[in-house]
Amino acid sequence: MEIPLRSYLDDILDDVRPHDDGAVADYIPELAAADPEPLAVALCTSAGRVYSAGGPHADDEREFTIQSISKPFAYAVALQEVGVEKVLSTVGMEPSGEAFNELSLDGGTHRPVNPMINAGAIAVNQLINGEDSSVAARVEVLLDYFSRLAGRELRIDERVTGSELATADRNLALAHMLRSYGVIGDSAQDAVTGYVRQCSILVTVKDLAVIGATLALGGRQPVTGEQVLDPRVCRQVQAVMASAGMYDGAGKWMAGVGIPAKSGVAGGLMGTLPGQLGIATFSPRLDASGNSVRGTEIFRRMSEDMGLHLMSAVPARGSAVRSIRQRGLGTVIRLQGGLGFAGAEDFLATVAGHELKTNRVVVDMRRVTDVDGFGRAMVLEGLRRIREDGHRIGVIDPDGLLGDRTMDDGTSVETSDEEV
Incomplete structure (x- = not known):
């Protein structure tokens, strides 16, 4: 059985592809010359399953x-290496309400107000690998961490690095300001070079989804199983992302989309749903705040369709599939817990990986506690595809959680009982 998530992602891309608002970043020559048309989306679940779409x-x-x-x-990485107290003495964690590259510090402490704006990010970069570290060694530590988070060896785009450094006047001004207040010890040039090389690491949208999932899962890389970061570090990072990750639009973003997220001016957008998954998009055209226009629309669509808003997600604990057992001439699939996106995806992936040997297949929902709209649609589509594979299907649903059982082809799922 093919899992329908991929076709759903393809459909979203088809819907947003005609949108041509925004423009590529024009203050970095390499990015100004970028193709504005690429469009991709990916998500990674807590089980390490990655679904993506990238068009033709x-x-x-x-x-x-x-x-x-x-x-x-x-x-x-800074929190992991030097601890919360040291990091907070260098950079705050309050939303700034200003653009990402503003020349501003906290009026009382002279610290950058949070690590998501450029001043804060330059200061954070300086905390890694010790005060006496060379730029090369500091960047190597970051590249190693990022590679472990992604589950593959990443590399730096040297052309983008050179292009950014050639036009880094504003970041150099920020670094000089930080140095004047004793926030950083390196020269402004070295501080900006380390930060720019950090920003020039190459990723795919699938890498970002996996990296986001690692953060969402308390630092456990879902594909490799490695515990890359401490859970308390991940909690702190996601909290700051929720309040400041989308810059001066963070409040509106959290109210409307409800997914802690971070954008990049190359067109990437990455979000985390704590305990559940990582999501990422790629589309280079940006809005006035520096966020991907089509990426933002994809996040809004997925949040609404899949019930991913942080404040309204259906709880998902453990596997949604309690058991799959053959009984006589039929197979009974017992589900449990909440069937939001995570639970319904677990049901689909588990069934797709199981060889159903009987003609009759029944899904037992008596232990299911809640189903949202997207979960209901996924379960019904899964049942339709089981039937397409040649099985007779039925459902035990005494509480009517599936509601109208009409599937996309206009037919309905019949009521069944456990005696198959």
Whole structure:
């Protein structure tokens, strides 16, 4: 059985592809020359399953520079290495309400107000690998961490690095300001070089989804199983992302989309749903705040369709599939818990990986506690595809959680009992 998530992602891309608002970042020559058309989306579940779509040009395989999406992960590395107290003495964690590259510090402490703006990110970069570290050694530590988070060896785009450094006047001004207040010890040039190389790490949209999932899962990389970061570090990073990750639009973003997220001026957008999954999009055209226009629309669509808003998600604990057992001439699939996106995806993936040997298949929902609209649609589509594979289907649903059982082809799922 093919899992329907991929076709759902394809449909979203088809819907947003005609949108041509916004423009590529024009203050970095390499990004100004970028193709504005690529469009991709990916998500990674807590079980390490990655679903992606990239259209006819496989844009989900295309590499682009991580840019400011590196900020929460460099912040995580700093927290991991030197601890919360040291990091908080260097950079605050309150939303600034200003653009990401503003020349501003906290009026009382002279610290950058949070690690998601450029001043804060430059200061955070300086905390990694010790005060006496060379730029090369500091960047190597970051590259190693980012590679472990992604589950593959990443590399730096040297052309973008050179292009950014050639036009880094504003970041150099920020670094000089930080140095004048004793926030950083390196020269302004070295501080900005380390930060720019951090931003020039190449990723795909699938990498970002996996990295986001690692953060969402308390630092456990869902594909490799490695515990890369401490859970308390991940909690801190996601909290700051929720309040400041989308810059001066963070409040509106959290109210409307409800997914802690971070954007990058190359067109990437990465979000986390704590305990459940990582999501990422790629589309280079940006709005006035520096966020991907089509990426933002995809996040809004997925949040609404899949019930991913942080304040309204259906609880999902453990596997949604309690058991799959053959009984006589039939097979009974017992589900449990909440069937939001995570639970319904677990049901689909588990069934797809199980060889159903009987003609009759019954889904027992008596232990299911709640179903949202997207979960209901996924379960019904899964049942339809089981039937397409040649099985007779039925459902035990005494509480009517599936509601109208009409499937996409206009037919309905019949009521059944356990005696198959």
